[in-house]
Structures are given as structure tokens and as C-alpha cells.
Amino acid sequence: MRMSNKTNTKQAASVRTPASVRNWRTALEKWKDFLFAFPALALLAVFLYYPLGNSFYISFTNWNMTRPDKKFVGIDNYTYLLGHEDFYQSLKITFTYTIMDVVLTLVIGLLLALMFNVSSRLYAFMRGIIFMPYYISMVIAAMVFIWIYNGKYGLLNRVVSLFGLDPVEWLINSQTVLPALVVVSVWKGVGFAMILFIAGLRSIPSDYYEAAAIDGANRWMLFRYITLPLLSPMTLFLVITTFISSMQVFQSIDIMTNGGPLQSTNAIVYWIYTMAFSQFRTGRASALIMIFFVIILLLTALQWLISRKKVHYEG
Amino acid sequence: MAGQRNSKAVGVIRLVLAAAVTLLILFPVYWMVVSSLKTQSEMRLAVPTLWPEGFAWENYAEAFRVIPYARYFGNTLIMSVGLIILQLNVALWAAYAFAKGRFWGKELLFLLILAALIVPDQVTFIPIYVMMSNLSWLDTFWALIVPNGASAFGIFLLRQAFKSLNNDVLEAARVDGAGRFALIYKMLLPMALPTVVTLVVLIFISSWNSYFWPLIMTNSSDMRVLTIGIAFLRDSIAGDEAMYFHIIMAASVMAILPIIIVYSLMQKHIVAAMANSTFK
Numbered sequence: 001m002r003m004s005n006k007t008n009t010k011q012a013a014s015v016r017t018p019a020s021v022r023n024w025r026t027a028l029e030k031w032k033d034f035l036f037a038f039p040a041l042a043l044l045a046v047f048l049y050y051p052l053g054n055s056f057y058i059s060f061t062n063w064n065m066t067r068p069d070k071k072f073v074g075i076d077n078y079t080y081l082l083g084h085e086d087f088y089q090s091l092k093i094t095f096t097y098t099i100m101d102v103v104l105t106l107v108i109g110l111l112l113a114l115m116f117n118v119s120s121r122l123y124a125f126m127r128g129i130i131f132m133p134y135y136i137s138m139v140i141a142a143m144v145f146i147w148i149y150n151g152k153y154g155l156l157n158r159v160v161s162l163f164g165l166d167p168v169e170w171l172i173n174s175q176t177v178l179p180a181l182v183v184v185s186v187w188k189g190v191g192f193a194m195i196l197f198i199a200g201l202r203s204i205p206s207d208y209y210e211a212a213a214i215d216g217a218n219r220w221m222l223f224r225y226i227t228l229p230l231l232s233p234m235t236l237f238l239v240i241t242t243f244i245s246s247m248q249v250f251q252s253i254d255i256m257t258n259g260g261p262l263q264s265t266n267a268i269v270y271w272i273y274t275m276a277f278s279q280f281r282t283g284r285a286s287a288l289i290m291i292f293f294v295i296i297l298l299l300t301a302l303q304w305l306i307s308r309k310k311v312h313y314e315g
Numbered sequence: 316m317a318g319q320r321n322s323k324a325v326g327v328i329r330l331v332l333a334a335a336v337t338l339l340i341l342f343p344v345y346w347m348v349v350s351s352l353k354t355q356s357e358m359r360l361a362v363p364t365l366w367p368e369g370f371a372w373e374n375y376a377e378a379f380r381v382i383p384y385a386r387y388f389g390n391t392l393i394m395s396v397g398l399i400i401l402q403l404n405v406a407l408w409a410a411y412a413f414a415k416g417r418f419w420g421k422e423l424l425f426l427l428i429l430a431a432l433i434v435p436d437q438v439t440f441i442p443i444y445v446m447m448s449n450l451s452w453l454d455t456f457w458a459l460i461v462p463n464g465a466s467a468f469g470i471f472l473l474r475q476a477f478k479s480l481n482n483d484v485l486e487a488a489r490v491d492g493a494g495r496f497a498l499i500y501k502m503l504l505p506m507a508l509p510t511v512v513t514l515v516v517l518i519f520i521s522s523w524n525s526y527f528w529p530l531i532m533t534n535s536s537d538m539r540v541l542t543i544g545i546a547f548l549r550d551s552i553a554g555d556e557a558m559y560f561h562i563i564m565a566a567s568v569m570a571i572l573p574i575i576i577v578y579s580l581m582q583k584h585i586v587a588a589m590a591n592s593t594f595k
Contacts, residue, residue: 032495033416040409041424043465048431051442058441065445115333122330126337128582133340135578135585137524139542140567143549144347146556147564153359153557155346187343192589199590248435251526255546269437276441277531286441293438300433 059286066280077287086263086271087288093178094247094267100182101189101246106238108186109193110231117198127198131191138188142255145184146171171256174264181252181265193238200234201227233307240303244296268292344571351375351564358561374565381562384569386537387544394529394540395522397460402518403511405465410473411499415485425474431467440531447532458532459540463522469514472588476510477503513588516581520574541570 059077063070081087116127133141148155149170157167170180208226217225250269253259259266259274268288276285350358351374352367378384412418413425447458480503488502504511526542533539539547545566552559578585 031418033412034418035412036408036416036495036499037412037418037421037424039405040428040465040470043405043461044428044431044467047443047462047465048434048439049427051439051446052434054442055438112336115329115336118329123333126333128579128586129337130340131582131586132575132578133344135520135524135574136344136571137526137542137574139524139526139546140347140571141343143545143563143567144343146549147350147560148343148346150557150560153363155363158363187340191340195586195590248437250437254526254530255549272437282441289438289441293434296435297433 055286055289058283059290061283063283063286064280065276065282070283073283077284078291080284081287081291086266089263090266090268090271093265094249097178097182097249097265097267098243098246100179101185101249102239102242104182104186105189105193105242105246106235108190109238110197110235112190112194113197113201116194117201127191127194131195133188134192136188138184138251139255141184141188142252145180145187146256149180172261174261177257177261177265181249181256184252184256185246185249189242193242196234196238197231200231204230236303236306240299244299247292247296347564348568350561351568353561355558355561359557371561374561375569377562378566378569382544382548382566383536384544384566387539387541388569390538391523391540391542393456394459394525395519397456398463398522399515399518401460401464402466402469403515406469406473406514407499407504407511409465409470410477411495411503413470414474414477415482415498415503428465428467428470431465432471436527440527444531454533454535454538459529463528466518469518472510472514473507476507480506509584510588513581513584516577516585517588519577523574545570 058070060072060074061070062073062076112130116123116130151157151167151169151172154170156170160167168176170176204227208230209222212222212226248269249267250273253265253267253270254273257265259270269292272285272288272292275281275288349365349367352370352372353364353374354369354371357364357368357371409428413421413428443462444453447453447462450457452458452461485498485502488498493501524542525540526546529538529540529543533543536547545563548566549556549559549563
């Protein structure tokens with residue numbers, strides 16, 4: 001009954017509407033789905049793609065944000081940066097930090113995955129605790145670690161003194177400051193690596209291990225010749241994603257060291273920030289942004305190429 | 316028999332080690348809570364106490380006194396709720412269009428969305444800052460929310476969820492005359508509810524913790540969010556900062572409490588989403 005009513009009204013409607021309006025409607029119908037994608041596309045166009053192009057343009061100007069005039073200076077900003085020792089110093093700091101962070105996060109994450117890959121509620125609970133710091137704000141994490149690293153009253157120096165060693169000003173000593181920053185990042189990141197490694201471990205079919213065990217393989221051989229190679233896609237994914245996010249280190253530096261002591265933690269993003277908002281060298285900061293972005297693009301492309309190659313010879 | 320006893324012993328050793336590692340990782344959070352309940356003099360003892368001598372709850376009241384804590388908390392909440400509403404709806408619409416819709420250039424446009432995942436905030440912030448300044452949006456919630464309205468990750472996550480849903484039910488609803496909004500909000504959303512809830516939680520956590528964006532886009536003390544407020548609280552301390560760290564710790568505990576609660580309730584979903592969605 002209801003059905004027939006509906007078809008009746010539909011027919012009636014189509015009889016009444018002229019052909020031009022009907023065509024317009026079917027045309028609109030074709031576009032309606034697109035209209036639902038439009039807000040997302042428009043937001044990205046305005047707040048991502050346009051600023052990306054604009055940053056690129058600004059990088060060829062001598063613009064200073066506090067002044068209205070903007071002069072095209074060609075590649076001057078790039079030649080300045082590439083010819084300046086600070087640039088290589090900042091790159092070195094960033095890569096040193098990043099490599100320490102990636103290696104420690106992944107090695108500890110893998111060890112944790114092997115240790116915590118047990119199906120029980122207790123282990124699930126413990127995994128939950130280990131993953132939690134990943135979601136704690138870096139600002140708050142930095143605050144706790146500033147307190148732990150405090151030269152006079154910090155817990156770390158108390159522990160150090162138990163071993164008869166002298167107290168260290170962890171964040172003021174240029175030898176210890178980078179490792180001290182890395183520790184905070186590793187603390188936050190190992191849980192994530194662990195969760196992904198466990199997902200990887202669980203995707204390895206158990207009959208591989210059984211077959212190898214029958215052939216007399218010991219635990220180390222199982223790990224070396226089955227677990228590690230079959231985890232390699234996950235490892236690659238984690239290396240690249242951790243590398244990229246680690247290269248963007250900013251918050252912990254802004255809170256814990258302000259780039260110091262003596263510029264020893266002046267990593268790229270922190271340098272971009274101070275160049276743009278303390279020195280107002282907008283053009284030069286944009287050139288640094290573009291160099292930084294190209295590095296990230298290359299890393300992403302590398303990941304894509306390697307993972308594609310993997311798929312090829314496995315398939 | 317001996318082998319069984321042996322494997323049991325291994326299990327116990329493993330459990331003890333695992334518990335020790337868990338406690339070690341939990342320690343900084345424990346230390347934050349304990350320090351937040353110590354008095355100024357107890358913070359400066361030669362041998363630190365692992366458990367406070369007495370609970371100095373007044374540190375928490377003090378945190379509200381030294382900075383406009385309630386205001387910062389409110390600002391953070393407004394920003395987070397605003398981002399949840401905008402990002403979720405924009406992602407729902409886009410995920411529908413890319414998963415179930417038909418239009419020209421769909422695959423290509425979706426690539427444009429995915430490409431956004433590669434671009435960090437630091438690459439686009441200067442032009443957006445200028446844009447916000449021209450719109451007079453600096454130092455307002457608009458600048459905190461609108462530029463981050465489209466979450467490529469959220470669109471990707473929901474599109475995956477929508478794609479796995481059966482088309483027959485949708486076709487039936489469409490024949491019955493359901494409009495697209497009805498399809499999205501009355502059918503797709505309930506069917507993909509676990510993913511939607513997970514996305515809401517992840518948006519909440521990331522906006523609650525955000526620092527770089529509010530640091531750039533706001534400058535008056537009235538517009539500070541918690542992360543900025545706490546960072547400024549520490550910067551404002553002249554001289555020996557150990558004098559005030561019990562208050563900073565109290566402010567910090569209150570700032571992460573919503574995250575800890577949400578995380579505890581939603582942990583299973585978050586872990587599943589992380590393990591499944593990132594590696595595809």
C-alpha cells in the first residue's frame with residue numbers, strides 16, 4: 001500500500017516537472033556525491049595545498065613578517081642556508097637525535113613485543129600501561145622529566161649518587177642533553193612500537209615455527225630466520241614513520257632546552273620556529289621549511305619504493 | 316614432567332620481568348602524582364621520599380590560584396569539542412563520498428586527501444598564520460579549529476570502515492527514498508560505530524595534547540590552552556624552579572586526567588585501531 005502510494009507521487013512529480021528541470025536534477029544528482037567530499041577537499045585546498053605553494057613562493061623572497069615589503073631574491077635564502085655552518089650543525093643535531101630515537105624505540109619496542117606477546121588479561125593490562133605514555137602530552141611528559149633531571153633535587157642524580165658518581169646537570173650539559181631528550185621520546189614511543197610489533201608477530205603463521213622446530217631449529221634460529229625476516233615489512237614501516245615523526249622534534253626542545261645549551265639542541269623545526277617568530281626572517285625560514293619538507297618527501301618515497309619491491313618478489 | 320615444571324618457572328620469571336618493566340614505564344606518571352602531593356620542603360629533601368609524608372592537596376588549589384587554570388581547562392575543552400564536531404562531520408561526509416559515492420575523479424581526489432598525511436604542520440604554518448591574521452582570526456578559537464577541520468587520517472579510517480559495509484542495505488534505503496544525510500547519519504554511522512567512537516577519541520586526545528598550533532595561533536593569556544598555560548607557568552618562575560615544581564606537577568596531573576580516563580575506557584578500541592589502520 002505504502003509502496004504504491006510512493007510510486008504514484010513520484011510519477012505525478014515527473015509528469016509535472018518540465019524536461020529542463022529534470023535534466024538539471026539528474027546533473028545535480030551526479031554531483032551530489034562530490035558535494036559531500038567538497039568540504040574536506042576545500043579545507044585541504046585552503047589550509048594545506050595553498051599554504052604549501054605559498055611557503056614555496058615566500059622562500060624566494062626576503063620577507064620579514066614585521067615589514068610589509070616583500071622582494072623577490074631568487075635562491076638567495078637557499079644559498080645562504082646551504083653555505084652556513086649553522087645549517088649543517090642543525091641537520092647533524094636533528095639526525096643524531098633521530099637516529100638515537102629510532103634505534104632505541106625500535107629495539108626496545110621489539111624486545112617488549114617478544115616479552116609481552118602473551119594472551120592473557122594480565123598481559124593485556126600491562127600492555128595498556130606501556131602504551132599509555134604515547135597519549136600523554138609531550139608538554140606534561142617534559143615537565144616530569146625536567147623534574148627528574150633537576151640538577152639539585154632530581155631523582156636521577158640521587159640514583160647516580162648511589163653509584164658514587166657526581167651529579168650531572170643533564171639538560172645544561174651539551175654532552176647529556178640530546179640523550180636526555182631522546183629518553184623522553186623513547187618513553188613515549190616504545191608502547192606504540194610494541195603494539196605494532198605484536199600485531200606483526202601475530203600475523204606470522206605458527207606452522208612455520210612448528211616445521212622449523214621439527215627440523216631441529218633452536219630458539220635463536222627461529223627468531224633469526226623466521227621472526228626477523230617476516231617482521232621486516234612492519235620494521236620498515238616503523239623505521240620510516242618513527243624517523244619522520246622524530247625529525248619533527250619540537251615540543252620537548254621548546255619546553256626543556258630552548259635549543260640550548262649553546263645551540264646544541266637547535267634541531268631543524270625548532271630553528272624554523274625561532275627564525276620565523278623570534279627573528280621574523282620569514283623568507284629564510286620558509287626556505288628551511290622547504291628543505292625540511294623535501295627530506296621528508298624523500299623518506300616517504302623511499303618507504304614506498306622498498307615496500308613495493310617487497311610485494312613484488314614475495315608475490 | 317620436569318619440562319612442564321621448567322616451562323612454568325619460565326612463565327613466572329617472564330611475568331616478574333614483565334611486571335618490573337611495566338612499573339618502570341609507569342614510574343614517571345607515578346612520580347608526577349607523588350610529587351604533586353608533596354610540600355615544598357619535602358620536594359627538596361636530600362633523600363627523596365617515594366611516598367609523600369602527607370597529602371598536600373592544597374597544591375591543587377594553588378595551581379588554580381597561580382594561573383587561571385579553570386579558564387585554560389575550558390579553552391582546551393572548547394577547542395577539543397570544536398575539533399571533534401568539525402573533523403568528524405567533514406570526515407563522515409568525505410568518507411561516504413569516497414567509499415560509496417560515484418563521481419568523476421574520485422580516485423585522484425582521494426589521493427589528494429591521502430597526500431595530506433605526508434605534510435607536517437610545520438610546513439604550512441607561516442602562510443596560515445598570515446591568513447588568520449588577515450581574517451582577524453588570530454587569538455580566537457576559529458584559528459585553533461578551522462584550519463585543522465579536515466583530518467586526512469580520519470577520512471582514511473572511516474572510508475576503510477564504510478567500504479567494508481554491505482551495499483545492499485544502502486541500496487534498499489536509497490530506493491525507499493532516504494537522502495544522503497540519512498544514509499550517513501542513520502545507517503553508515505551506526506554500522507561503523509566502533510570506528511567512529513575510536514576516531515572521536517583519537518581526535519580528542521590529539522587536540523587535548525596539541526601544543527605547536529595553539530602556540531603559534533594564540534598570544535593573549537585569555538586564549539591559552541592547558542599545554543601552553545603549563546609551559547608558561549614554568550617559564551614564569553624566576554630563580555630556583557624546584558620551589559614550585561609541586562604545583563607544576565599538580566597542574567600536570569589535572570591536565571592529563573581526562574586523557575587517562577578516556578584512554579582507560581577506550582584502550583581496547585584504540586589499540587585495535589592502531590594495530591590495524593596504520594599498516595595498510
